[in-house]
Amino acid sequence: LEVARTRLGGARLIIVANREPYIHRYREGEIDWIRPAGGLTTALDPVMQACGGVWVAHGSGEADREVCDEAGRVGVPPDDPRYTLRRVWLSREQEEGYYYGFANSCLWPLCHEVFCRPLFDPQHWQTYRQVNELFAAAVLEEAQDGPALIFVQDYHFALLPRLLKEARPDLAIAHFWHIPWPNVDKFLVCPWAREILDGLLGNDLLGFHTQHDCNNFLECVDRTLECRWNRETFSITRGGHETQVRPFPISVDTDLPRRYLGSTWESRAARLRKKFRLGQRPLLVGVDRLDYTKGIPERLLALDRLLGKHPQLRGTFHFLQVGAPSRTHLPAYRDLTEEVQELADRINWEHGTPSWQPVVLLQEHLGPEEITLLYRMAAGCVVSSLHDGMNLVAKEFVATREDERGVLVLSRFTGAARELTDAVLVNPFDVEELAQGLYQALTMPVEEQERRMRRLRTQVLEHNIYRWAGQLLSALGKMAPEPLPVAEA
Ligand code: G6P
Numbered sequence: 322l323e324v325a326r327t328r329l330g331g332a333r334l335i336i337v338a339n340r341e342p343y344i345h346r347y348r349e350g351e352i353d354w355i356r357p358a359g360g361l362t363t364a365l366d367p368v369m370q371a372c373g374g375v376w377v378a379h380g381s382g383e384a385d386r387e388v389c390d391e392a393g394r395v396g397v398p399p400d401d402p403r404y405t406l407r408r409v410w411l412s413r414e415q416e417e418g419y420y421y422g423f424a425n426s427c428l429w430p431l432c433h434e435v436f437c438r439p440l441f442d443p444q445h446w447q448t449y450r451q452v453n454e455l456f457a458a459a460v461l462e463e464a465q466d467g468p469a470l471i472f473v474q475d476y477h478f479a480l481l482p483r484l485l486k487e488a489r490p491d492l493a494i495a496h497f498w499h500i501p502w503p504n505v506d507k508f509l510v511c512p513w514a515r516e517i518l519d520g521l522l523g524n525d526l527l528g529f530h531t532q533h534d535c536n537n538f539l540e541c542v543d544r545t546l547e548c549r550w551n552r553e554t555f556s557i558t559r560g561g562h563e564t565q566v567r568p569f570p571i572s573v574d575t576d577l578p579r580r581y582l583g584s585t586w587e588s589r590a591a592r593l594r595k596k597f598r599l600g601q602r603p604l605l606v607g608v609d610r611l612d613y614t615k616g617i618p619e620r621l622l623a624l625d626r627l628l629g630k631h632p633q634l635r636g637t638f639h640f641l642q643v644g645a646p647s648r649t650h651l652p653a654y655r656d657l658t659e660e661v662q663e664l665a666d667r668i669n670w671e672h673g674t675p676s677w678q679p680v681v682l683l684q685e686h687l688g689p690e691e692i693t694l695l696y697r698m699a700a701g702c703v704v705s706s707l708h709d710g711m712n713l714v715a716k717e718f719v720a721t722r723e724d725e726r727g728v729l730v731l732s733r734f735t736g737a738a739r740e741l742t743d744a745v746l747v748n749p750f751d752v753e754e755l756a757q758g759l760y761q762a763l764t765m766p767v768e769e770q771e772r773r774m775r776r777l778r779t780q781v782l783e784h785n786i787y788r789w790a791g792q793l794l795s796a797l798g799k800m801a802p803e804p805l806p807v808a809e810a
Contacts, residue, residue, distance in 0.1 A: 329470060329798065332493070334374030335463050337456060337481065338474035338806060341378035341406060342366045343397045345385045352384050354399045358610050358645040358686050360571075360713035361474060361499050366572040370403045375463045377456060377743040379420070380408025392462075402660025409459050411452060420477070421650050428476040431511055432500045433614045435707045437653055441512050450480060453520075453782040457484040464492060470797055473524070475499045480516065483523030486562065495526040495797040497569065500710045501736075502534040505541050518542050522559050526797045530711045530736035535566045567801065569793050570740060571711050575785045578721035581693035590698050597681050603638045603700035605762055608692055608714050610647035611684070613657050616705035616732060617644065617751040621664040621680065623755035624703075628672040630756065636677045638763055640703075641695065645686045658684070678787065696721040701728040701762030702734060705749035711736035715744065719781045727772045728762040730755075740780055743773040 342362045345354045354549045369376055380386065380393060389395045389408055396402025411419070422445030431439040456478060460471060470730065473481055473496040482494050498521075508514060518541055521527055529535050535555060544552050548559040556565045594600065609615040624640050644661060665680040672679050687695075696702060702718040712735040719729060719741070731737060731744035738746055747758040 329794065330468070332468040332470045333464065333466075334369075334372050334470050334472065335377060335460055335796075336365060336374065336474065337377045337460055337478060338362070339379050339424070339477035340364065341380065341385075341408065342369070342376060343399055343406065344730060345388050345395075345399070347384050352388060355686075356688065358647065358792050360558055360711070363475070363689070364571055364573060364713060364786050364789075365696070365749070366398075367577070367786060368536055370398070372790075372794075373404050373406050375405045377407045377409060377463065379416075380410055386410070393459075407459060407463055409456055411455070414474065415452050415455075418445045419452035421450035421648065424477045425648055425651060427511070428479070429500065429614075431508065432476065432503050433708045434501070434503055435614050436506045437613055439511070453478055453480040455482060457481055457488065460485060461488055464489065469493075470495070470794065470804055472497070472794070472797075480520035481523075481652040483520040486523035493797050493800070494524050495793060496521060496524045497528040497571070497793065498534070498538075498710075499530075499571070501708055501732070502529055502537045502541075504537050505544055508537070508541050508802060509544065509554045514541070515545055515654070518545055519559075520660055521562045522546070522548070522557060522562070524564050525800050526793070527564055527566045528793055529566070530568065530570050531641065531739055532568045534710075534736075535568055539566055539717070565796070569798065570736060570784065571713070571787055572781065572784050572786045572789050573713055573716045573720055574787070576784050577689070578693050578696070578717070579723070580696055580733060581690045586642055586694055586697060589596050589694055593694065593698070597639075597641070598678075599639050599641075599681070602636075602717070603763060604695075604698055605640045605701045605703055605759060606695050606699040607636065607640070607642040607703045607705075608687075608695065609642075609644060611644040611654060611658050611661065612647055613653055614707055614709060616707045617642065617657070617661050618664055619707070619749045619755060620703055620705045621661065621668060623749075623752050623759055624679065625664075625668050625672070626752050626756040627759050628668070631760065634760075634763065635672055635679075636674060638679075639681055640679055641681045641683070641699075642696070643683045643685075643687055643692070646684060672715065692717070693721055696727075697724075699727055701730055701759070703759065704729045704732055704737070705730070705747070706735050706757060709735040709737070713737075716781050719774070719777045722774055724779070725771045725778065726767065728770055729773075729777065730758040730762050741777055743776040743780075 343354045345352050393408040395406050397406045426440040430437040471494045516785050548557050556563050581592050665682045669678045696718045704715045715737040729744040732749045745758045747754050
């Protein structure tokens with residue numbers, strides 16, 4: 322990260338992400354704050370704390386407004402400010418069309434190949450464009466005093482890089498796309514494919530999790546736009562401007578678990594076992610936002626199959642699923658919540674006894690301390706995404722297991738599976754294979770657990786979030802255009 326910081330030179334680092342890293346809220350007449358669920362903010366907050374700068378994001382409520390100055394700025398983390406959060410305020414209609422609409426009803430299902438039909442609504446598209454323009458204005462204001470490196474996050478801002486480049490060609494702009502990029506035939510059904518691709522080519526550097534995603538993107542561009550694709554350097558030149566397209570597999574802060582666990586984790590674990598009547602039984606855990614890409618019903622069906630096939634396992638373990646409510650205004654998410662609840666109830670009814678329930682479902686948002694505690698307590702962690710850009714739960718679990726125990730059951734259709742090859746890799750669409758994966762997690766000999774976990778840990782510890790940010794920002798720093806005098810910008 323030192324390298325990246327040096328590469329920043331005198332330039333200001335500005336991150337743009339839809340989601341803010343801290344949400345202020347009213348609690349018993351006072352204002353406190355929470356951290357939102359989801360890998361993106363967890364991964365980038367430590368980077369911003371280390372580098373300083375500005376994080377531009379959608380501000381989410383009255384309490385958020387109250388703590389900010391007139392421009393929407395507040396120092397964060399709230400208890401020890403190290404960088405600036407600049408909030409952009411959106412109307413209900415804008416949030417509806419841009420966030421729930423185009424981003425999460427069109428781009429999210431379009432990019433994740435999980436058979437949820439994307440919604441192509443011209444009104445949503447219109448609002449998405451409008452909100453990208455709104456964020457461009459905020460970023461340009463934050464960057465007005467001189468050179469800046471702009472680091473845009475995710476599918477909420479496909480049009481932002483082009484808008485910024487046109488206004489300030491001197492800005493160095495990188496974009497990281499945190500979700501998969503689909504294959505060309507899937508992507509080109511989008512009526513606004515050209516505009517999205519052109520918007521992204523406003524970047525100097527465009528990052529995806531895997532080379533596979535990069536190749537998919539490059540093929541989409543090649544089929545759609547007038548441009549030159551250099552297949553050796555993985556760069557695209559369009560209208561005289563070059564965009565490099567490269568994989569940067571994201572990771573986690575591997576020091577955090579130790580801090581979150583602290584010296585009291587064992588007594589906290591004992592309290593949690595008592596609260597949920599877990600006894601001393603082994604735990605399998607799943608930690609997800611309640612999202613249809615995460616394969617939660619598939620995981621429960623595999624558990625059902627496991628208990629049907631191996632009745633001797635009844636009463637011997639629990640499956641604890643944390644499902645953080647997410648995007649609940651959208652019908653697909655509400656339907657999923659209902660489906661997961663019904664499945665958990667049915668499985669508990671069919672396999673449970675008065676003193677033992679196989680599934681413990683926590684439909685709430687847990688903080689990082691509690692989640693880390695669950696990882697540490699678990700015999701196994703189950704990640705069964707149907708399609709996932711990376712999946713940081715898998716890496717967080719590995720980072721937590723200093724004891725070199727515990728089994729990771731991991732879907733082959735995650736970016737993480739390409740790196741974490743010592744996990745028990747499964748196809749979540751195959752109920753038998755997933756059930757067998759759960760069985761392995763419950764029965765794997767300690768020596769094999771250790772052998773696998775040691776190798777998993779070497780991979781994750783060597784490729785942590787600082788290395789990710791360092792490599793990305795150094796690559797951007799190297800290709801940054803010479804800063805123009807501000808007066809000409
Ligand atoms: C995924 C996306 C992030 C998003 C997170 C949580 O990880 O890539 O951009 O922030 O999900 O979703 P939400 O819609 O609550 O921000």
